[in-house]
Amino acid sequence: MTPTAEATVTDPNITDLIDLNALFTPDELALRDRVRAYVQTSIKPRIAEWYEAAEFPREVIKGFADLGILGMHLSGYGCPGGSSVDYGIAMMELEAGDSGLRTFVSVQGSLAMSAIHKHGSEEQKNQYLPGMAKGEIIGCFGLTEPTAGSDPGSMQTTAVREGDTWVINGAKRWIGLASIADLAIIWAMTAEGVRGFIVPTDTPGFTATPIQQKLSMRASIQCDIDLVDVKVSESQRLPNAKGLSGPFKCLNEARYGIVWGAMGAARDSLEAVLAYSAERLQFGQPLAAYQLTQKKLADMAVEINKGVLLALHLGRMKDKNGGLEPHQISTGKLNNVREAIEICREARAMLGGNGITLDYSPLRHANNLESVRTYEGTDEVHTLVLGQRLTGIPAFRLG
Numbered sequence: 001m002t003p004t005a006e007a008t009v010t011d012p013n014i015t016d017l018i019d020l021n022a023l024f025t026p027d028e029l030a031l032r033d034r035v036r037a038y039v040q041t042s043i044k045p046r047i048a049e050w051y052e053a054a055e056f057p058r059e060v061i062k063g064f065a066d067l068g069i070l071g072m073h074l075s076g077y078g079c080p081g082g083s084s085v086d087y088g089i090a091m092m093e094l095e096a097g098d099s100g101l102r103t104f105v106s107v108q109g110s111l112a113m114s115a116i117h118k119h120g121s122e123e124q125k126n127q128y129l130p131g132m133a134k135g136e137i138i139g140c141f142g143l144t145e146p147t148a149g150s151d152p153g154s155m156q157t158t159a160v161r162e163g164d165t166w167v168i169n170g171a172k173r174w175i176g177l178a179s180i181a182d183l184a185i186i187w188a189m190t191a192e193g194v195r196g197f198i199v200p201t202d203t204p205g206f207t208a209t210p211i212q213q214k215l216s217m218r219a220s221i222q223c224d225i226d227l228v229d230v231k232v233s234e235s236q237r238l239p240n241a242k243g244l245s246g247p248f249k250c251l252n253e254a255r256y257g258i259v260w261g262a263m264g265a266a267r268d269s270l271e272a273v274l275a276y277s278a279e280r281l282q283f284g285q286p287l288a289a290y291q292l293t294q295k296k297l298a299d300m301a302v303e304i305n306k307g308v309l310l311a312l313h314l315g316r317m318k319d320k321n322g323g324l325e326p327h328q329i330s331t332g333k334l335n336n337v338r339e340a341i342e343i344c345r346e347a348r349a350m351l352g353g354n355g356i357t358l359d360y361s362p363l364r365h366a367n368n369l370e371s372v373r374t375y376e377g378t379d380e381v382h383t384l385v386l387g388q389r390l391t392g393i394p395a396f397r398l399g
């Protein structure tokens with residue numbers, strides 16, 4: 001017997017083995033339920049279609065704005081003003097739908113809006129943030145280059161000052177949303193070191209070209225950007241960003257969201273395989289009745305419960321202390337993405353041949369998580385952050 005693709009677990013708390021719900025406030029649970037309901041009704045029914053067509057569904061932007069999750073943990077300037085835990089919960093529920101759609105919210109809120117909120121002038125914040133929180137202005141964040149990924153300090157893009165004007169030349173790669181964005185935060189090397197600029201995407205010399213034939217994150221957009229004599233005024237420079245700490249402070253926000261998001265993808269995969277294995281009969285019994293199956297389900301659920309606990313601990317600490325140390329974020333990102341990808345792959349295998357179709361979510365999630373383990377610091381980069389923390393010896397570069 002082949003279960004229908006719609007087979008679902010009926011108890012939404014079935015994977016909560018340790019009463020995680022008791023650790024959230026009623027408002028946090030209500031937020032979770034609101035975002036979960038949106039994902040259930042507006043994303044899940046169509047995600048396979050968008051993923052196969054490699055289409056980012058722009059209609060979700062308004063839905064996300066209405067949910068109040070764009071720039072969710074930023075305050076003032078028309079931003080929702082939620083907590084870090086609120087933001088994390090929303091990311092977990094969104095990524096249970098699809099990592100590509102969670103990535104939209106990360107790029108818009110944690111990267112582009114956060115860059116302006118952290119480093120911008122009052123005028124810049126008032127000009128851009130209210131429209132960005134409403135989803136009326138889309139932003140992107142250009143740090144990575146064709147030859148500078150894990151080592152952004154080796155960037156080749158330059159900004160040269162000529163009077164009150166900056167002239168930017170270079171190239172960026174893998175820039176989320178760039179082809180639909182109204183503004184790009186562009187990080188460039190100047191005579192004084194790395195600086196950030198708000199570049200309207202209709203500025204002459206700015207071109208964004210979507211990267212095609214992706215096997216991961218198909219329902220989202222990443223682009224190559226070319227910058228040829230792009231001119232912006234000094235008033236478009238982010239005045240409070242000096243050096244690489246400028247972009248890194250924004251990346252830390254996005255990395256924190258991933259700690260939660262990865263657990264959403266893992267939970268959705270576990271729920272899919274729980275439903276499937278309860279109905280799928282082989283050798284006369286449901287797959288769920290076999291001990292080998294139960295061990296896999298139990299291992300997945302244990303890791304998800306541990307991963308959510310870790311995310312929640314980091315979130316509460318972030319809210320209490322106003323931030324997290326880099327090694328704390330690395331611990332969460334490295335662990336939760338590593339565990340999530342294993343869970344999604346195992347869930348795919350447990351679906352047998354049916355698991356390689358878009359009728360079921362685990363392989364889509366696993367493929368998306370290939371990107372998630374690469375962006376916002378690869379597994380290796382986060383391992384090196386932790387190695388440095390433990391030994392005191394930076395091992396990022398030789399010699």
Ligand SMILES: Cc1cc2nc3c(=O)[nH]c(=O)nc-3n(C[C@H](O)[C@H](O)[C@H](O)COP(=O)(O)OP(=O)(O)OC[C@H]3O[C@@H](n4cnc5c(N)ncnc54)[C@H](O)[C@@H]3O)c2cc1C
Nearest residue numbers: 141142143144149150174175176371374375376378380396
């Ligand atoms: C879907 C997607 C969305 C993205 N969105 C954005 C975005 O919006 N904005 C943006 O600026 N960037 C974005 N990126 C880029 C992303 O941040 C980079 O891909 C990432 O930093 C890795 O850089 P790279 O791809 O150049 O790989 P490389 O840095 O070339 O790394 C290749 C491999 O070498 C390993 N490696 C590197 N250095 C070391 C070392 N010292 N020791 C051991 N191993 C090492 C890496 O871990 C990796 O396994 C996105 C990427 C993807 C895939």
